[in-house]
Amino acid sequence: MRAPRLLTKLLLGTLVPTVAALVVFGILAQEVARKTLEDELGRRLGTAAAGAAVMVLPEQIAELAAGDEGSLTYANVGRKLEVARQRFGVRRVLLVARDLTGRGDTAGRVALGSAAHELGADRAEMERAAMGSAVASPLFTGHDGLPYKRAYAPVSNAGGDVAGFAVVEGSADYYVALATFRRWLVTGGAVALLGVLLVTIFLARRITGPVVRLAGAAARIGRGELTATVPIEARDEIGFLATTLDDMRAALRARDERLQMTLAGIAHEVRNPLGGLELYAGLLRDALAGQPERLQEVARIERELAYLKAVVTEFLDYARRPLLDLATVPLAPLLEEVRELAATGGAQITVDATAGISVRADSGQLRRALLNLARNAVAATASTGGQVVLGARQLDDRVRVEVRDNGPGVPEHLRDEIFTPFFTTREKGTGLGLAFVREIVRDHGGDVAVENLPGGGACFHFDLPSGAIR
Numbered sequence: 001m002r003a004p005r006l007l008t009k010l011l012l013g014t015l016v017p018t019v020a021a022l023v024v025f026g027i028l029a030q031e032v033a034r035k036t037l038e039d040e041l042g043r044r045l046g047t048a049a050a051g052a053a054v055m056v057l058p059e060q061i062a063e064l065a066a067g068d069e070g071s072l073t074y075a076n077v078g079r080k081l082e083v084a085r086q087r088f089g090v091r092r093v094l095l096v097a098r099d100l101t102g103r104g105d106t107a108g109r110v111a112l113g114s115a116a117h118e119l120g121a122d123r124a125e126m127e128r129a130a131m132g133s134a135v136a137s138p139l140f141t142g143h144d145g146l147p148y149k150r151a152y153a154p155v156s157n158a159g160g161d162v163a164g165f166a167v168v169e170g171s172a173d174y175y176v177a178l179a180t181f182r183r184w185l186v187t188g189g190a191v192a193l194l195g196v197l198l199v200t201i202f203l204a205r206r207i208t209g210p211v212v213r214l215a216g217a218a219a220r221i222g223r224g225e226l227t228a229t230v231p232i233e234a235r236d237e238i239g240f241l242a243t244t245l246d247d248m249r250a251a252l253r254a255r256d257e258r259l260q261m262t263l264a265g266i267a268h269e270v271r272n273p274l275g276g277l278e279l280y281a282g283l284l285r286d287a288l289a290g291q292p293e294r295l296q297e298v299a300r301i302e303r304e305l306a307y308l309k310a311v312v313t314e315f316l317d318y319a320r321r322p323l324l325d326l327a328t329v330p331l332a333p334l335l336e337e338v339r340e341l342a343a344t345g346g347a348q349i350t351v352d353a354t355a356g357i358s359v360r361a362d363s364g365q366l367r368r369a370l371l372n373l374a375r376n377a378v379a380a381t382a383s384t385g386g387q388v389v390l391g392a393r394q395l396d397d398r399v400r401v402e403v404r405d406n407g408p409g410v411p412e413h414l415r416d417e418i419f420t421p422f423f424t425t426r427e428k429g430t431g432l433g434l435a436f437v438r439e440i441v442r443d444h445g446g447d448v449a450v451e452n453l454p455g456g457g458a459c460f461h462f463d464l465p466s467g468a469i470r
Helices: 002-054 058-063 072-088 117-129 174-222 237-287 292-319 331-342 363-380 433-443
Strands: 092-097 102-105 147-156 162-171 327-330 348-353 358-361 387-395 398-405 449-452 458-465
Touching (some): 002 147, 002 162, 002 174, 072 092, 072 102, 117 147, 327 331, 327 363, 331 348, 363 398, 363 458
Parallel strands (some): 348 387
Antiparallel strands (some): 092 162, 398 458
């Protein structure tokens, strides 16, 4: 599960800043472009308004009034305004008096002498224009729903008195260019983001792939598989980690070999005297056949020898686990065999396994683990002559194996400690049995757990890969 999380973190760590940068860049680029184009339109309309203002005389504004639509002055003003509109390429040119009453309109929307109410929102701009320079208004939306902009230029006499304003109105057609620019930004950003995504996935897989394989190698080393070398795929930090891991594997293998040699020596040095002691204990028992009270002492010696022999055997079995020889193992016959071997001590042992159910496991090591659990369950119910159940049931692609008893159960604070090597609650226990069971189950890719049953007793269980052919 770690590899997907690492891949996700790499993707998020790259894509989130990239997306944020692209969004911020796009917003800033569009805003700068919009501001630049709007300022340029304002300057162009201001120039047009100033040009239209010089074409009209202040006296003409003063002379015109409502009812003069047929006068030569009104016609002259109208022609000048139309010439200005065409010359400067604007949408509309309007001439108003200082009180915002119309004096001419190329669009014909403001009649002569009528109030130009639509200009009321731009009084601040007109006040600034009255100081002698053309001023552009903010953008506004026309009746057709499109954006427009106006510019105001004063029509002044020689004394500087403002008789009125030449108003030029133009469409903000740069919004079309902005829309195109925005589409290019979005398209370019999407392409850039896709490129970053592909490069990130490529680099992430170059990182996570070796990491996953290193994790698998580390897991094999943890299971005691020390023969296969760790692949070194690069010369970077991951390659250095692989080299270090392989050095550790080699060192562990060498240590295991030394340990096995030492254990073989221990077995030879301890088992030979034990065999001699057993032989002499048998001879002593024969020699004291007529002395029952002395035979009890001999029996005690034999029990202690048997215990010492069991300790040596369990220690060697725990320290020198062979590699797994995996095969499809039918569970019902195996559990029946374990039942027969563990059927001592007065407990009733039954098998509860679905016919035909099987697992992928090492038959010998699995039998050893189950036999250990079964004997522990029998010992736990020895005082009550209880019941032990060896069970197995299918769980999707895995099989759960259980050993249940109706004994006193396992105290909660001991449920982890009982699997620790050399920890035991028995007076004559070695403390290696359950530790051996856990190591065998872990070698098979599972883990053993224990829980107390609601009606009393304990249940040891573990899951193994199913051996069924599908």
